Amino acid sequence: MNSSETLKGAFDRMFSAADTAREQSAPDLKPREVGRIVSVSTGIAHITGLPGVGVEELVQFPGGVQGITFNVDEDEVGCVLLGQYSHLHAGDEVERTGRVMDVPVGAGVLGRVIDPLGRPLDELGPVPTSGRLPIERPAPAIMDRSPVTVPLQTGVKVVDALVPIGRGQRELILGDRQTGKTAIALDTIINQRGQDVVCVYCAIGQRAAAVARVVATLREHDALSYSVVVVTEGNDPPGLAYIAPYAATSIAEHFMEAGRDVLIVYDDLTQHARSYRELSLLLRRPPGREAFPGDIFYIHSRLLERSTRLNDERGGGSLTALPVIETEAQNISDYIPTNLISITDGQIYLSPTLFELGVLPAVDVGKSVSRVGGKAQRAAYRAVTGNLKLAYAQFEELETFARFGARLDESTQQTIDHGRRIRACLKQPELAPVSVPGQILVLLALSEGLFDGVPLTEMVEAQAALKKATKDIPESLSRLFGGSQKLGPEDRDILIGLAKKALKPFLVAEEVALAQTRQKS
Numbered sequence: 001m002n003s004s005e006t007l008k009g010a011f012d013r014m015f016s017a018a019d020t021a022r023e024q025s026a027p028d029l030k031p032r033e034v035g036r037i038v039s040v041s042t043g044i045a046h047i048t049g050l051p052g053v054g055v056e057e058l059v060q061f062p063g064g065v066q067g068i069t070f071n072v073d074e075d076e077v078g079c080v081l082l083g084q085y086s087h088l089h090a091g092d093e094v095e096r097t098g099r100v101m102d103v104p105v106g107a108g109v110l111g112r113v114i115d116p117l118g119r120p121l122d123e124l125g126p127v128p129t130s131g132r133l134p135i136e137r138p139a140p141a142i143m144d145r146s147p148v149t150v151p152l153q154t155g156v157k158v159v160d161a162l163v164p165i166g167r168g169q170r171e172l173i174l175g176d177r178q179t180g181k182t183a184i185a186l187d188t189i190i191n192q193r194g195q196d197v198v199c200v201y202c203a204i205g206q207r208a209a210a211v212a213r214v215v216a217t218l219r220e221h222d223a224l225s226y227s228v229v230v231v232t233e234g235n236d237p238p239g240l241a242y243i244a245p246y247a248a249t250s251i252a253e254h255f256m257e258a259g260r261d262v263l264i265v266y267d268d269l270t271q272h273a274r275s276y277r278e279l280s281l282l283l284r285r286p287p288g289r290e291a292f293p294g295d296i297f298y299i300h301s302r303l304l305e306r307s308t309r310l311n312d313e314r315g316g317g318s319l320t321a322l323p324v325i326e327t328e329a330q331n332i333s334d335y336i337p338t339n340l341i342s343i344t345d346g347q348i349y350l351s352p353t354l355f356e357l358g359v360l361p362a363v364d365v366g367k368s369v370s371r372v373g374g375k376a377q378r379a380a381y382r383a384v385t386g387n388l389k390l391a392y393a394q395f396e397e398l399e400t401f402a403r404f405g406a407r408l409d410e411s412t413q414q415t416i417d418h419g420r421r422i423r424a425c426l427k428q429p430e431l432a433p434v435s436v437p438g439q440i441l442v443l444l445a446l447s448e449g450l451f452d453g454v455p456l457t458e459m460v461e462a463q464a465a466l467k468k469a470t471k472d473i474p475e476s477l478s479r480l481f482g483g484s485q486k487l488g489p490e491d492r493d494i495l496i497g498l499a500k501k502a503l504k505p506f507l508v509a510e511e512v513a514l515a516q517t518r519q520k521s
């Protein structure tokens with residue numbers, strides 16, 4: 001080795017050591033874009049000094065409070081706050097994050113109660129997650145979607161028989177306050193036990209006590225393990241209530257894109273619309289009808305368009321949405337209800353009049369409809385509910401007449417008597433979903449008129465006897481209930497035979513039963 005090589009090596013080593021030292025000592029420089037708060041008011045802040053900020057970008061306020069930019073003007077930005085803001089003042093620093101709002105997703109959220117930012121509200125510690133998804137995502141493209149053909153059983157007889165829901169459908173639940181809207185949604189979640197359906201319950205602006213009741217009910221019925229509850233309470237900032245359904249949908253979409261069937265309940269979108277109206281008015285956006293901003297339709301349509309059934313290439317998962325809407329004084333033609341009715345694939349209308357009469361669930365069959373459900377209904381149902389809706393609608397019309405004490409001819413009286421039995425069969429206590437064979441047997445007995453000889457006072461016991469009889473349904477027939485195969489005449493005979501046997505102890509002579517009914521009415 002000559003002396004010039006040694007010298008070169010020594011220089012190289014020296015320079016590389018100097019480079020390393022420079023790299024190590026160099027500060028990690030990242031540009032921070034910082035602006036200032038101009039003003040803070042209920043749930044919103046106006047900021048300035050962030051010229052590069054984008055629409056719906058996440059910004060960071062002091063004390064860990066996050067915000068979303070809504071109105072981006074040339075010299076001022078209107079921002080929605082997502083946390084408690086009492087410590088914020090004019091002049092405080094605001095920092096850009098360069099990203100949009102996202103939520104943690106993954107199997108770890110199941111069994112948990114979280115807020116729309118993914119923070120735990122239960123006492124089970126941090127939520128283990130496998131990634132994050134933006135809360136606002138484009139809806140699946142038309143070519144990625146499949147028709148809705150697979151039923152989603154709610155376990156509620158009147159819904160499964162007359163307003164069936166399919167996986168990937170959006171079915172609105174609407175009615176005045178305290179008419180049992182949440183009860184139908186909860187029954188549906190509870191009925192998914194063992195059905196491999198993930199459930200997301202999104203509580204928007206509800207009383208804390210009501211949410212606690214829902215969580216307790218889910219836990220009691222073993223339904224929390226396959227569900228996630230996303231909560232904003234009534235006293236949370238309106239911004240949090242506004243993002244809640246979008247965040248919940250992203251959590252649900254994660255499962256759908258993994259090929260799972262998912263059910264999401266938005267309880268309720270009236271509160272969501274009100275939160276958005278509050279924000280818009282505070283941000284001085286121009287008010288329209290009922291002071292709602294012009295894009296109120298769009299905020300709900302872009303939310304509900306995300307519910308669908310994906311085709312097999314995209315994994316075949318589905319997202320079924322049950323948005324809840326509260327009406328005022330039974331007015332279903334109000335602004336928000338009509339918007340939602342036009343966006344969804346049908347509605348279940350709950351009538352306060354029926355609720356007062358004790359007809360529970362208080363589903364008004366005449367005003368309820370499922371625009372795709374018929375195609376998704378099991379063939380066995382179609383065979384036994386053929387003229388049920390018509391018979392029930394006729395009965396409801398005639399019943400009003402009968403109240404005036406008018407003398408009715410024999411056939412009218414028969415229609416009314418039959419209708420009363422249909423109503424008795426469709427009644428159901430909450431949190432008691434009925435299995436498919438149980439429903440088929442009751443509906444078949446109804447359509448065959450087997451209940452007509454049972455006194456009205458004994459309908460509950462008679463149905464319980466039928467429920468017991470489902471155990472005797474042969475295995476070959478039980479399998480039919482799940483598929484698209486129709487019930488053949490022999491299958492029907494077997495079921496009718498079973499139902500007749502179960503109802504025999506309750507049968508009195510038909511005339512006696514009818515006479516008792518009329519006396520009672």
Ligand SMILES: Nc1ncnc2c1ncn2[C@@H]1O[C@H](COP(=O)(O)OP(=O)(O)OP(=O)(O)O)[C@@H](O)[C@H]1O
Nearest residue numbers: 176177178179180181182183184360361428429430
């Ligand atoms: N099928 C049912 N059988 C018996 N009680 C029922 C039934 N469905 C609902 N209820 C009762 O009716 C009341 C109102 O139900 P629920 O809270 O579901 O109504 P809601 O319309 O969601 O109310 P809110 O307007 O407060 O959201 C509850 O006390 C519930 O227990």
